[in-house]
Amino acid sequence: MLLRLGYDLQFDIVEPVACVAQLRVHPSRAAGLRQPDRVQVEPAIPLEEYADSFGNLCTRFLAPAGTLRLKHDFLFEDSGLPDPARPNAVAHPIAELPNDVLRFLLPSRYCEVDSLAAAAFDLFGNTVPGWGRVQAVCNWVNAKVAFGYNFARPTKTALDVFTERQGVCRDFQHLAITFCRALGIPARYAAGYLGDIGIPPAPSPMDFSAWFEVYLENRWWTFDARHNVPRIGRVLMAAGRDAADVAFFTSFGAANLKNFLVISDEVTDASAPRSAAQS
């Protein structure tokens, strides 16, 4: 399945500010790129690319005062299949986990594993370790937390979500991640593209999306406590311990977002790809 992916972000910058964008497709999905994946920045300023400690591709620059625009769109070849599932996937004993997976068991800024460990055992201690346990976590979070864009706030943690039972995408995932880690299942926060492909009418307003991944049976698997059904066309951009590690745009100083557009569509007429350069 061919997807058109992209974004168009505009900011008002009052004074020069250092910025980091995590807007590129994750290296693990590079094979799907049908066109180069470069962040196009207006005005033309020097960009520096690097991979952070999680392997996410980052683009750094010093934004000058004025309007800053980050945009790109490109074609991406996806399997067209829903998120892979293996309902009998087993959990590894912690002693057998890869070294670099262990850090996804620890507490992090928005995932207070230490504070929610007892609640996790109360709620899920009797479930069988493995896929079913993660699914139980997702079912619970999905059923108990109400979604609403007005419930967002930047300092909201998993414990806040547990007590307030309200949130946006990232909040659902933070709570689910925290429960999983407390239960000994490595879990990481993921962000990327998620269109409405295969979803009946009335799609949600377009934005990037957050989900999470757990490590079971030798690999990472996608879960999504917000939607809680397998979806088509999920394309990873960045993964980390929680939203503190993963942000499509970070400015170390003021930057006011004034326009925000994300594209994630199936291309049905392949003869007419609109390239980023043409837009």
Add this chain to the structure above:
Amino acid sequence: MLLRLGYDLQFDIVEPVACVAQLRVHPSRAAGLRQPDRVQVEPAIPLEEYADSFGNLCTRFLAPAGTLRLKHDFLFEDSGLPDPARPNAVAHPIAELPNDVLRFLLPSRYCEVDSLAAAAFDLFGNTVPGWGRVQAVCNWVNAKVAFGYNFARPTKTALDVFTERQGVCRDFQHLAITFCRALGIPARYAAGYLGDIGIPPAPSPMDFSAWFEVYLENRWWTFDARHNVPRIGRVLMAAGRDAADVAFFTSFGAANLKNFLVISDEVTDASAPRSAAQS
């Protein structure tokens, strides 16, 4: 100056549990090792060594039920000089920081940079960026927070320290780190050996110590909001975003510490080194 460093830790393990120790000298201090630095584990069990994403040396193993003992002592050549200081060291504009330093500006589990940013600017917004600003942070934390071993608790964050004004070593550093990051100065948590060398009588009971490092003028510098004076014989073991990344011992399940001894002494009679093998 020749130091004898080491530890002797004993745990009661009720059932087999996966463990990670961060008990080795940090690679940045490897030149000082006069004897091999190996964690000696009793009973003899397979150990796996790896470096975590911060470059800290970790030792992993599956501890069997029974008594677990981790011990070692070894000679270490230190400069014998106090913590280096450069009181006119400048802060880098964020746009000029190395890529791998940027993550030490972000919020982390015990350092809610987002929540304490306003207080940091209230308190230190008028200080001059650079060494003096960090020193002002340390002076404030040192003066305002009371030390007491009974003030420790595992979930205590920088915000808790700010409101309660009580804590142990790690709490002092967490608050200072959080303020520094909020002020645009990369700061990381550090743990290691710190003896009473050069300190008049009545030394504190021996333990590992926590301090922090900030990035100024092209390198990391040691600061210590708890003691707040340059010290001799500080030997780094591990550094990370906060205590969630740095723990001399982590068990993924119950492990009861029943004995805890840390050695950090100056060797004045060099003719009689007691090697780890002899102990």
Add this chain to the structure above:
Amino acid sequence: MLLRLGYDLQFDIVEPVACVAQLRVHPSRAAGLRQPDRVQVEPAIPLEEYADSFGNLCTRFLAPAGTLRLKHDFLFEDSGLPDPARPNAVAHPIAELPNDVLRFLLPSRYCEVDSLAAAAFDLFGNTVPGWGRVQAVCNWVNAKVAFGYNFARPTKTALDVFTERQGVCRDFQHLAITFCRALGIPARYAAGYLGDIGIPPAPSPMDFSAWFEVYLENRWWTFDARHNVPRIGRVLMAAGRDAADVAFFTSFGAANLKNFLVISDEVTDASAPRSAAQS
């Protein structure tokens, strides 16, 4: 000055629910009433009136399923003068405060006096006790906290306001109250009518308002960390330790507010009063 005061509130009630309204004028302002002050409830149901432990007049009832409407409007004679001020008013030593004032020094649900005491002394410890200290608190809160209706959330406490620096009316007052109590000045939360009388064009959308009162020189005085200027036509409805004690409407179960109108206008043409009975 003659005011017309009133409200018109409509709720959807799904199943019968116990309710308490604090919609009456506070007994301390009863002299201004030019018409009876009764909560008119539709449908006609039994009402019970009582004074709570703070002396606020409460109206209790069991709301049946369906639409619930609470309304009233009435004429009220006000001095027409701005909030009284006595800039040299002294603070009482705590030992000389009246017995029933002491409780307004204690921590309460949204005012964590214990947690913010150190910050209060950092910020205001050098101000002179009395009116000036309270004004310094109000100036600080007013300058540091940004107002926005979208910053409201029901569990937000003074500590949250201190860290987030955003809020609505009640949040400003909670933070100021907490600082005052920590500094030994009794402070209580107040709610009532506050129109735009004497304010130039572009008044704010009409709502009830929150302010606070402090006890200095033998009486309670009005302060308002949100507006931070003396205002005309403030009419108290209820006072208590914080918003947990004072709510114009409390339902012990679901009740969805679907219409909300508050009237607080100067009556300039006294010949045409619109009485509640006529509306």
Add this chain to the structure above:
Amino acid sequence: MLLRLGYDLQFDIVEPVACVAQLRVHPSRAAGLRQPDRVQVEPAIPLEEYADSFGNLCTRFLAPAGTLRLKHDFLFEDSGLPDPARPNAVAHPIAELPNDVLRFLLPSRYCEVDSLAAAAFDLFGNTVPGWGRVQAVCNWVNAKVAFGYNFARPTKTALDVFTERQGVCRDFQHLAITFCRALGIPARYAAGYLGDIGIPPAPSPMDFSAWFEVYLENRWWTFDARHNVPRIGRVLMAAGRDAADVAFFTSFGAANLKNFLVISDEVTDASAPRSAAQS
């Protein structure tokens, strides 16, 4: 059953400080007093007695610098029966509760009813309202929270107890109170005497004790999530919304407790009462 009750408290007072003691037997238990109940204060200073808004008897004074001693002991006639129980006691619909009981449904400083409401329904939503529901709350808290004197801290709230699962007497009661209120059952914090009467050897070190009361079937009933068994010889001193309202000693400034003795014994040899005057 005849009890000897009393206390001997000594403080170091550095500079004169306003104090309030809640050391008298609650008016509801006055009938049991066999000797006058007066707080004896050394040095002899003026005392003022008053009842607070909960009806607790308070003793106010300005403590001079030096040693402050509060003491008393007296004989008290108790039923000798365990805490009354009525396992089929029903819960009142909120609409039928007495006016002055309603405030014990609201959130308070250490009882964040709003934040723990969802967890309360998760855990106890399926229990039958009434005595059994309260007992289920006590059983849960008693089983899940570990007791330890070193777990005490002054700012600890019910939510902290829920996440940390550790605490002292007051913490157990705060969590149970919060759950009860969230479930629509009025609950208040209680403090008083509780000896080891009828308890086999190895009694706990003597202190005042905290428990809680719930309103069922037209009266308040004693529950105790810490001990969770009916006890003999419980004598109420003060009740309020939580520990912020009830403290045997409050000083508005520094006062260091240096001696603390509580007496709560059965008098078996009635011929030899030791009166307070004789001690």
